[in-house]
Amino acid sequence: MSQPLSPKLSAAPSVTPCSRLHRTELGRWTEIAERCVLNNVTVGDYSYIQNDSNLMFTTVGKFTSIAAAVRINQATTMWRPTLHHFTYRPGNMD
Known part of the structure; x- marks a missing residue:
């Protein structure tokens, strides 16, 4: 655990x-x-x-913890992000 x-x-x-x-704007x-590299980021209190x-190009809300080695860079607009397998294995849906 990080200190x-x-x-x-x-x-x-x-x-x-x-x-x-x-x-980058940092809250209290x-x-x-x-x-860490932050580009055009707002970090909440x-x-x-x-x-x-x-x-990059994101807003982190208040009371948020971001783990080590995380990359957040929304290059395209995502209207429905998901981790469900129907997005990458649609043929396996029965």
């Missing part, structure tokens, strides 16, 4: 020096861990993004 970036959190965002943020009590994550 907090600082022993005591504060209302000011906590970002490691090796992370890169471009056009937020943490951005090591080697009390949210955390763990190591090696890459987020």
